[in-house]
Amino acid sequence: MALEQVIATRKNKTVYQSGDTVVKIFDENFPKSDVLNEALNQSRIEETGLNIPKVLEVSKIDGKWAITMEYIKGKTLADAMKENPDKEDKYLEQFVDLQLEIHSKKSPLLNKQKDKFSRKIQALNLIDASTKYELLSRLDGMPKHTKVCHGDFNPSNIILSDEKAYVIDWSHATQGNASADAARSYLLFSLQNEELAKKYLTLFCKKSNTALQYVQQWLPIVAATQLGKGNPEEKELLEKWLNVVEYQG
Template sequence: MTDRYKEVFQLTMLGKCIGIGSSCEVYEWGGDDKVVKLFHSSTPPEAVQLEYRNCSAAWESGLPAARPFELVTCDGRHGIIFEKIVGETILNRIFEHLYSFRVIDFNEADSDLRKYARVLNDIHKANVSGVATEQMEHLKAIIGRPAAFTNDEITSIHAYMDLLPVKRQLCHGDTNPGNLILRNGMPFMVDWMHASLGNPAADVAEVCVMIEYAVLPPETPAAVIAFFETWRHAAYEIFVDEYGKLSGVTEEEIRAWYVPAAARSIASGALSDEQVAKLVAMIRDDIRSEAKTPNKP
């Protein structure tokens, strides 16, 4: 098959868009059982290949990941063909619960947040070959040099990170609740581009930072915002309680990773100005406080 013929054939396989992310769109692909994740043209092909390798390693190890089939180039864009996972993200379910004013039951054994903690614990305990990215180096590259911080503050953030305990466990690296899909109650974790070997507390801290510092969209009804302010504390307690019971990781160990988790979120460019301001203030407090400086391993 010539390259031109292959490109024309692939365009005929492209169906309707069913999802939009910050770096890609997801389309139906040739039927009901596959999708293609097409990355923006600005995404380096090496990054797409990395996600394909990481997803393959996770799926082949039996982790709850969508099966990747092959790399493709479609309409000049790099992409990956995946098994189609039809379900609902944890993030969407959180908003449904907020708008229905569903009170969180701390003792509910099968709540979404406890499921999420269990999924992360399974990932962190997995023995997976094929993921080689070093967590700390990768995190520093993602964080970059956000305009919200001075050069001295960025240096302090890096110095803070250098003191964090080093481990070599599998980490997902992008634990936004929008990346966990429930299909008939079964979890599937997507978006493995940032998977790495490192300290799993970083994954958990990312979720905790989102819960504690999230700012709802400005169009959110005042009653929902008020309910969310009471909901977020219970959500945090449930998530940390479940992960801690399973892993033995303490709340203190998780909170030590708030600085890089928050800096990574700021660098994404996807947050509101209000949320960025809250995270910047938290980071400045932490890097200035000797009492909160993590101990060397």
């Protein structure tokens, strides 16, 4: 297989274009179970009917695990927003509509969001036992839903192609609470642009008829799961959001 060009480099993985396919190659030490889970997640999402690149093959290339998918020609929504700042509101509306379409789907065999969050919080060494207890208690008390949630929904994971929008990178997909998914999107926006984050959350709450305070109750939980990624430039903001009392609503 000729890997023609690198189109993205991420922690532990490199994404190449190869003809009309995309090949995501993982580092040698990347767990096989995580690779297979990502391919399985994406296959389950395909079955919901959402516009996403189809998984074509899971294989090994030069001793490294790889997932081969359809190549979607186009530009990311993140690039479109940078190039056309005057259309920011239009793009944001498209972003929220796409997220609500995802949340309208069910996939009963996907991993459960609450289970994933609980594992991540329990494994977090950067917070004390009391904070961990408060976060896990809050998580346990939140309503249990079974909506498809992307888990990393941001404009760089949307490709605009021939009047269609395709959502990529389903490695964090779960079934769970849509407001938790929105809290994560808000957090990801906030790490880049606080004003845009507020506009996003206001629009999401309006379109989904969700109380702002309800989404805010998820913020300490999703901040804790993001803190576990160990990105030093995010640490200060995430730790600020871990104040459980602040978001009692």
